[in-house]
Amino acid sequence: MIAYTIYLTFAGAVLVLLVPRAFAKWVALLAALAGCGIAAIAFLQVSDFAQFQTIIRVPWVPSLGIDYHLAADGISLTMALVTGLIGISSVLFSWNIENRQNEFFFWLLLVVGGSYGVFLSADLFLFYLFYELVIVPKYFLIATWGSTNKAYGAMKLALYSFFGGALVLIALLAAYSTGGSLDLQELSRFHFSSQFQFWAFPVMFLGFAVLAGIWPLHTWAPTGHVAAPTAASMLLAGIVMKLGAYGALRVSLNLFPEGFHIWSGAIAALAVIGIVYAAAIALRQRDLKFVIGYSSVSHMGFVLLGLATAQALGAGGAVLQMFSHGIIAGLLFAVVGRMIYDRTHTRDLTVLPGLALNRVIPFAAFTFVLASAAAMGIPGFSGFPAEITILIGTWRAYPALVIVAGVGMALTAGFMLRALKKSFFGEPIPTQCPDYAPISVPEKIGAALLLCVTLVFGLFPNLLLERILPAVETMRWLNR
Amino acid sequence: MNYLTLLKFALPEAVVTATALGVLGVQSSRPRRQGLCELLAVIGLLLAAGVVLILPAHADLFRGMLVASPLNALFKIICLVFALCTVVYTRGERLAHHAEYIALLLFATIGLMLMVSSEELLMIFIGLELTSLPLYVMTAFNKTDRRGAEAGLKYFLFGSTATAFVLFGLSLVYGTCGTTVLVAIGQKVATQAVTPLLGVGVVMILAGLAFKIAAAPFHFWAPDAYEGSPAPTGAFIASGSKVAAFLLLGRILLVAFGSLQGSATWHGFVAGWSPLLALVAALSIVVGSITALAQRNLRRLLGYSAVAHAGYTLLGLIVPGSQGFAATLFYTTIYGFTLVGAFGVVGLVRQQTGGDAISDFAGLRFRSPLLAVCMAIFLVSLAGLPPLAGFFGKFYLFAMVMRDQGMVWLVAIGLGGSLVSLYYYLVVVRTMFVDPPPSEVATIETGWTERLLLSLLGAVVLLLGLVPSLLLSRIEASL
Numbered sequence: 001m002i003a004y005t006i007y008l009t010f011a012g013a014v015l016v017l018l019v020p021r022a023f024a025k026w027v028a029l030l031a032a033l034a035g036c037g038i039a040a041i042a043f044l045q046v047s048d049f050a051q052f053q054t055i056i057r058v059p060w061v062p063s064l065g066i067d068y069h070l071a072a073d074g075i076s077l078t079m080a081l082v083t084g085l086i087g088i089s090s091v092l093f094s095w096n097i098e099n100r101q102n103e104f105f106f107w108l109l110l111v112v113g114g115s116y117g118v119f120l121s122a123d124l125f126l127f128y129l130f131y132e133l134v135i136v137p138k139y140f141l142i143a144t145w146g147s148t149n150k151a152y153g154a155m156k157l158a159l160y161s162f163f164g165g166a167l168v169l170i171a172l173l174a175a176y177s178t179g180g181s182l183d184l185q186e187l188s189r190f191h192f193s194s195q196f197q198f199w200a201f202p203v204m205f206l207g208f209a210v211l212a213g214i215w216p217l218h219t220w221a222p223t224g225h226v227a228a229p230t231a232a233s234m235l236l237a238g239i240v241m242k243l244g245a246y247g248a249l250r251v252s253l254n255l256f257p258e259g260f261h262i263w264s265g266a267i268a269a270l271a272v273i274g275i276v277y278a279a280a281i282a283l284r285q286r287d288l289k290f291v292i293g294y295s296s297v298s299h300m301g302f303v304l305l306g307l308a309t310a311q312a313l314g315a316g317g318a319v320l321q322m323f324s325h326g327i328i329a330g331l332l333f334a335v336v337g338r339m340i341y342d343r344t345h346t347r348d349l350t351v352l353p354g355l356a357l358n359r360v361i362p363f364a365a366f367t368f369v370l371a372s373a374a375a376m377g378i379p380g381f382s383g384f385p386a387e388i389t390i391l392i393g394t395w396r397a398y399p400a401l402v403i404v405a406g407v408g409m410a411l412t413a414g415f416m417l418r419a420l421k422k423s424f425f426g427e428p429i430p431t432q433c434p435d436y437a438p439i440s441v442p443e444k445i446g447a448a449l450l451l452c453v454t455l456v457f458g459l460f461p462n463l464l465l466e467r468i469l470p471a472v473e474t475m476r477w478l479n480r
Numbered sequence: 481m482n483y484l485t486l487l488k489f490a491l492p493e494a495v496v497t498a499t500a501l502g503v504l505g506v507q508s509s510r511p512r513r514q515g516l517c518e519l520l521a522v523i524g525l526l527l528a529a530g531v532v533l534i535l536p537a538h539a540d541l542f543r544g545m546l547v548a549s550p551l552n553a554l555f556k557i558i559c560l561v562f563a564l565c566t567v568v569y570t571r572g573e574r575l576a577h578h579a580e581y582i583a584l585l586l587f588a589t590i591g592l593m594l595m596v597s598s599e600e601l602l603m604i605f606i607g608l609e610l611t612s613l614p615l616y617v618m619t620a621f622n623k624t625d626r627r628g629a630e631a632g633l634k635y636f637l638f639g640s641t642a643t644a645f646v647l648f649g650l651s652l653v654y655g656t657c658g659t660t661v662l663v664a665i666g667q668k669v670a671t672q673a674v675t676p677l678l679g680v681g682v683v684m685i686l687a688g689l690a691f692k693i694a695a696a697p698f699h700f701w702a703p704d705a706y707e708g709s710p711a712p713t714g715a716f717i718a719s720g721s722k723v724a725a726f727l728l729l730g731r732i733l734l735v736a737f738g739s740l741q742g743s744a745t746w747h748g749f750v751a752g753w754s755p756l757l758a759l760v761a762a763l764s765i766v767v768g769s770i771t772a773l774a775q776r777n778l779r780r781l782l783g784y785s786a787v788a789h790a791g792y793t794l795l796g797l798i799v800p801g802s803q804g805f806a807a808t809l810f811y812t813t814i815y816g817f818t819l820v821g822a823f824g825v826v827g828l829v830r831q832q833t834g835g836d837a838i839s840d841f842a843g844l845r846f847r848s849p850l851l852a853v854c855m856a857i858f859l860v861s862l863a864g865l866p867p868l869a870g871f872f873g874k875f876y877l878f879a880m881v882m883r884d885q886g887m888v889w890l891v892a893i894g895l896g897g898s899l900v901s902l903y904y905y906l907v908v909v910r911t912m913f914v915d916p917p918p919s920e921v922a923t924i925e926t927g928w929t930e931r932l933l934l935s936l937l938g939a940v941v942l943l944l945g946l947v948p949s950l951l952l953s954r955i956e957a958s959l
Contacts, residue, residue, distance in 0.1 A: 063949075
């Protein structure tokens with residue numbers, strides 16, 4: 001049933017192009033709701049999370065052994081759920097799009113549908129097709145509806161994505177020619193020689209990690225996020241970066257476990273550098289969206305660190321962090337892009353304090369306070385259980401790195417508080433007496449949805465962990 | 481073997497010949513009825529395709545001179561389809577001698593059909609020449625256009641040199657093997673020791689055919705011909721001529737010189753034509769992709785990208801054995817469809833804006849959404865992104881090359897080239913969809929035939945991306 005997330009979203013995308021302007025956003029909302037609803041039902045209904053269970057499998061290109069093969073386990077279900085939630089909220093936060101609405105929602109739904117596809121694919125060709133499918137929609141979303149330096153940001157993102165994809169393709173084709181299959185399950189049972197894994201793993205992992213924002217190949221992320229319109233920033237940070245992390249976990253680790261064990265130390269080091277470096281950079285940004293953009297890189301560093309531990313707890317925490325960061329980053333970008341920038345037309349942290357936004361749009365301030373608390377990893381929000389499980393896992397594998405990651409967390413608290421203070425709680429300058437539109441209903445619903453989700457899963461992380469951990473524990477790359 | 485059988489199997493070519501003569505006759509009797517010529521040509525081409533379908537699937541006349549096989553039939557039909565599209569494009573083109581242009585196009589089509597359906601060196605050469613000569617004229621057809629004249633002259637000079645190479649190479653091969661039949665040459669080459677003379681012959685044939693497919697370093701005519709010729713000519717050079725040349729190249733190499741393949745593996749280098757092709761392919765990809773970056777004219781850009789795509793398409797032939805041939809044929813076919821479509825859009829835009837610089841496409845989305853969408857489909861397919869045919873085509877080619885992991889260097893170069901090319905395709909797409917249209921230009925008017933044809937081509941490119949088996953299974957079954 002969960003396969004219908006893909007079909008309905010794409011059907012919605014096509015339908016959006018055909019309906020009159022006024023209905024575009026409603027059709028998009030309906031498609032996003034339908035996708036999220038199906039993902040949620042599947043999330044609650046499926047009982048066997050450990051197995052990567054086949055949903056549909058039909059031959060597609062028989063001579064190459066390519067099947068149309070979808071499957072899901074606890075990790076896929078979790079990621080499909082966050083895709084659905086971000087899908088709904090990104091439509092809600094684009095309610096005010098006036099320019100070429102139909103096209104906007106068409107591209108938006110393509111990104112969402114392609115992401116569902118990535119999370120549910122069990123055939124490598126299909127996986128790669130969905131993975132590359134989101135490049136063009138992302139490009140259009142940013143280049144057409146973006147802001148600051150949009151042509152540059154869009155192109156940089158497209159080229160980085162394609163570069164990552166190219167690296168993945170090389171290792172993927174090498175695995176195909178050696179293992180003789182494109183089926184993920186079959187290949188993950190195949191034993192590749194150590195020599196082969198030694199080179200194929202880093203090539204493929206790096207390819208995926210480009211999209212997950214690994215240091216030093218992360219620079220597309222802040223530029224892309226800043227250039228993108230609000231909904232696209234939410235999709236980028238909320239889902240697209242997860243595509244990379246998910247691909248790394250599902251494909252590269254499963255196919256090349258030995259290679260992973262050889263290189264896991266290096267991955268952990270890069271991840272920790274990313275955590276601290278990005279947090280330090282975020283501390284010095286003037287553009288509020290750059291702060292959030294770098295915070296995404298820093299948080300995705302935790303995901304990579306969790307994977308690099310090769311511990312069930314660490315890797316499970318990484319998936320939890322993928323979910324949690326998707327929600328929180330979506331929320332932060334929604335506040336910055338939609339609530340603040342669309343009203344004030346500035347994100348400059350030297351100008352914003354003078355506007356004293358907490359008096360003008362108190363709901364935005366309220367949301368941003370909670371969202372930054374979640375981003376800092378305050379208990380009660382989903383970021384906390386995610387990061388704590390990752391750190392526990394790391395403690396077992398690389399005790400020294402926990403301290404460095406801790407520094408990163410402290411820096412995160414620092415830049416979030418700085419951004420919070422400057423953007424909402426400055427001293428008002430009476431001459432600039434702004435009068436902005438109040439927060440609209442769709443914004444409130446979207447923010448409430450994401451806040452509720454991060455609270456619910458922060459208070460009851462087991463809802464997720466009991467689905468993620470069994471799936472992680474079946475994977476053969478774990479250190480036992 | 482009697483003349484009736486000959487007539488029977490040469491019927492498709494005969495139909496096209498009769499059509500060409502009919503077009504000329506109509507023009508001299510009713511010079512004002514332009515539409516009649518096109519109609520006649522369309523009917524003739526459809527009829528020829530129908531005849532190809534009806535004829536028995538297997539036959540071999542005069543030891544390979546005219547061979548009927550499922551593969552040949554498939555590619556004859558593909559060539560006829562490309563010719564048909566080109567005829568439709570001539571409707572809007574302002575050509576001085578309309579009927580003569582169509583007749584020349586039909587003659588070139590006969591050449592392609594002979595190239596596709598012959599497995600004997602002399603007939604192959606006749607087919608090559610019969611294609612090339614009309615194409616030279618069609619390139620320089622607008623006598624008043626300086627760029628066209630330059631392009632025609634360049635194409636002719638390069639082309640005749642290449643022809644000389646091919647002919648010389650063929651004579652050397654004939655001299656060493658004593659036969660002109662491809663299969664017989666194959667047997668001879670496999671059994672007797674390789675003489676240097678034969679090697680020289682093979683290299684010369686390769687050089688001549690590399691010219692036809694516009695592979696570096698034999699590509700210098702291509703950007704000029706693409707840019708300077710009338711748009712229908714460009715479409716035909718990029719599609720029909722290229723597809724037939726690739727089929728021919730693959731056939732000569734695999735049937736006649738299969739035992740001389742060698743290996744282009746990084747560590748296990750073995751002399752033969754395969755490393756040579758690998759070098760040509762790598763050079764084409766690098767030169768084509770990088771030079772295209774600097775272009776401001778869309779047709780010139782397509783010309784350089786054609787060089788890069790020739791490189792990708794060659795990759796399939798480098799694969800050991802004949803496994804990769806299907807990938808090459810698949811890729812060149814979808815490339816043909818894509819470029820026919822792209823030239824159709826460029827031709828229409830040029831008719832209305834008077835230019836084909838990339839800036840002339842600014843805001844195309846607002847001036848003609850259909851053209852913009854079709855062009856975006858074609859360009860994104862060329863860039864090799866899903867869900868379009870170019871994505872599967874490239875995946876298939878690279879997958880074939882990677883069967884031998886020593887050739888990972890070729891895949892890396894290919895992917896690097898794709899990365900570079902993504903940039904300039906996206907720039908064009910952005911110009912069409914994001915940049916505002918120049919204020920003085922109104923919407924672009926298009927006739928219903930062009931609309932229908934372009935929509936169909938766009939649909940083909942999309943469909944072959946989603947269900948590649950439609951074409952692939954036919955190619956594989958006929959190999």
